[in-house]
Amino acid sequence: MAKGTTDKHYHGKSKIKGKAAKVSDNRLSLISAVVIVTGIIMLVWINSSNSQDTEGAFIETAKIQSTQTSQNTAVFSTTAGAADILETDLLQVVLKATAGVADVLDEEFMADTHTASIQDKDTEESEYSNLAIAKVDNYVNVRSAPGTDSEVVGKMYDGSVAQILSTAGENNEWFQVVSGNVEGYIKAEYFIYGDAAVSVIDDYVTHYVVVQADRLNVREEPDISSGRIGYIDNGERVRLLEWGDEWSKVDYAAEHTGYVASEYVTIAEEFIYAKSIEEELEELAALQELQARTQASEETAPERMVVSTPPPQTNFASVPELRTAVVDYAMQYLGNRYVHGGQSLATGTDCSGFTCYVYKEFGYSLSRTPQGQYTSAGRGIDMSQIQPGDVICYSSNGSTCTHVGLYIGNGQIIHAANSRKGVIISNYDYDGIILGVRSIVD
Numbered sequence: 235m236a237k238g239t240t241d242k243h244y245h246g247k248s249k250i251k252g253k254a255a256k257v258s259d260n261r262l263s264l265i266s267a268v269v270i271v272t273g274i275i276m277l278v279w280i281n282s283s284n285s286q287d288t289e290g291a292f293i294e295t296a297k298i299q300s301t302q303t304s305q306n307t308a309v310f311s312t313t314a315g316a317a318d319i320l321e322t323d324l325l326q327v328v329l330k331a332t333a334g335v336a337d338v339l340d341e342e343f344m345a346d347t348h349t350a351s352i353q354d355k356d357t358e359e360s361e362y363s364n365l366a367i368a369k370v371d372n373y374v375n376v377r378s379a380p381g382t383d384s385e386v387v388g389k390m391y392d393g394s395v396a397q398i399l400s401t402a403g404e405n406n407e408w409f410q411v412v413s414g415n416v417e418g419y420i421k422a423e424y425f426i427y428g429d430a431a432v433s434v435i436d437d438y439v440t441h442y443v444v445v446q447a448d449r450l451n452v453r454e455e456p457d458i459s460s461g462r463i464g465y466i467d468n469g470e471r472v473r474l475l476e477w478g479d480e481w482s483k484v485d486y487a488a489e490h491t492g493y494v495a496s497e498y499v500t501i502a503e504e505f506i507y508a509k510s511i512e513e514e515l516e517e518l519a520a521l522q523e524l525q526a527r528t529q530a531s532e533e534t535a536p537e538r539m540v541v542s543t544p545p546p547q548t549n550f551a552s553v554p555e556l557r558t559a560v561v562d563y564a565m566q567y568l569g570n571r572y573v574h575g576g577q578s579l580a581t582g583t584d585c586s587g588f589t590c591y592v593y594k595e596f597g598y599s600l601s602r603t604p605q606g607q608y609t610s611a612g613r614g615i616d617m618s619q620i621q622p623g624d625v626i627c628y629s630s631n632g633s634t635c636t637h638v639g640l641y642i643g644n645g646q647i648i649h650a651a652n653s654r655k656g657v658i659i660s661n662y663d664y665d666g667i668i669l670g671v672r673s674i675v676d
Contacts, residue, residue: 361585361637361652362432364398365574366411366425376418376508380408388416390424390508393438395575397653398427412573414507432636436603440506441474443484443499448538450499452492456481463492464527465535472524474501487524503590503602505575553676556596557623560675561642564592570657572650585637588650588657589625592640598674604628608635612674620662624673628666635669 368374368390376388380402390396396413401422408419409427426434445466453460456478463486466472472494476483481493509517527535550556573582579591586607590600600611608627615624620641628637639649641662650657662668 361572361650362435362574363428364653365431365435366396366398366409366427367431367434367438368392368394368396368420368424369426370424374420374424376411376413376416376420378418380410380419384419386511387418388413388508388510389514390416390420391506393440393506394508395435395438395505396420396425396508397574411508413575414509414577415513416508416510436605438505439503439602439606441477442471442502442504443474443482443494444471444502445469445494445499447498449535450494451532451537452484452486452490452494454492456483456493460493462532462537463487463490464524464530465537466494466524471502477501487528488521489525490528500599502599503606504577505602507575507577554621556675557621560592560596560623561640561648563595564588564640564648565642567657568648568659570650572653572656574653582656583650585639585650588648589638589640593674596675600625600674604635604638607638607672608669612672615671615673617668617671619673620671621673623675624671626662626671627669629669630666632667637666641671 370390370392373389373391375386376390378385378387390413394413396409396411399410399412399417402408402410402419407422409422409425410419411417425431445468448468449465450467451465452463452472454463455461466486473485474482475485475491478496480496482496482499484492484494486492550559567579567588570579571582572584574584576583576587577591579588583591586600586602586604589607589611590602593600601607601609604627607625611625620626622641622643624641626639626641626647627635628639630636637649639647639660639662642648642659645662646659647662647664648657648659651660
C-alpha cells in the first residue's frame, strides 16, 4: 500500500539519522576523553617541573648541609625521572588508546554509513507501489472525504486505474486516490493494489480504433455489402473488440457490435480512469449522438473513405537528426510529475506513457504498457548497438517488463521514475534487470 511505502521511506530516514546521531555522540565522547587525558598529562608535566624547581632549591641548600643535599638530590632526581617516564609512557598509552578508539569509531561510522546506504536503497519507491485498479461490478463513487455521507465528485468504473496518495479512516479503510481528472476517496475494498495489481496491469489496457477517414461506416458484418449500423467521423474513436487485417470488430454506441474497415483506422491504447460528473455528462451526450446515427440513412450521411489525416511528416534529413529531435523533445518534460496512467506529458504520465507520447509527437504508435513496448515497439537490438532515442526495457522480476526509459546518450536515460521523483535523468543501469533495447526509428 502507498501509505506503507511512504511510512517505510520516512522510517528509513529516521534510522539513518539515529545512527548518525549515535556516531556523533561517540565522537563527542572521544573528544571528552582526549581532553581529560591531556589534562592529566599537563598535571604530570607541571608536577615534574615543580619537582625540578624544588630540586634546584634543595641543591642550593646542600651547600650548607651536604649530607641532606645528597639525599635530597637523589630523591628529587628519581622523582623527576619518574615523572619523565610517567609522562612518556602515558603519552604513548593515550596515543595508542586514542588511535584505537578512533579506529573503532571510524569502523562503526563506516559500517553505519554502509547500512544507511543500503537502507536508502531499500526505500527506493517502486513505480507501481501506489497503483490501484478498481474491481467492482459496474462503478463505485469517488467522494470528497473519507465517508459515505460526503459529496460524490466522480465515478470509477470497473478496471479503472488510480494512483494512491494516502490512506484514511480509523483502520485505513479508505484510499485517497487520483485518477484522470478526479481526486477523492474510495474504500480500499474496491481495489486491487500492490503486487496483485502489478501482475495484472496489462490486462486493464483498453484498445480503441481512431478513425482516419472523413467518415467511416460501422457495419453489421465484416463485408462491404453488409448493412450499416452507424458511422464514425474523423478523429472519433470506439472501443476495439477484435483486430483484423481487413475488418475490425468494435463496440458501437454501448449497445451495438459492428465492424469497420481496418485500413482507415489506427489503434490507440489507454487505461480507463475515473470520470468527473462533468465528464460523465459529456460522454452521455456523445453516446446519444452515436445512437442517433443508427437512424440516419446512407443517403443523408454517406460514407467518405478519404483519409484527411495523413501520417505526420517528420521532415528530418537523416535518422540521427530524428533521434536528436526525439531526445530534445523528451528533455522539455524533465522535472514534470509522475501520474500512473496519465495521458499527458505536460500534466503527468507514467514510464510507458512518457515514451509513448514522446514518440506519438513524431508519428510513431507505441504500446501504452511497458510489456507491450518490450514485445512490439520497433525492433529489438543488442545493448552494444544502442543510440539516443532507443527505449530500454527493465524488469523487477527478471521476466516481465515493468519499466521503460528513453536513452539520451552518454550512458543515461530520461524516464518517468515514480510518483516521488517524477521525470528524471538516471544512468542507464541505475536499477533492475535490462530485458532488452528497442529501436523505434530504424
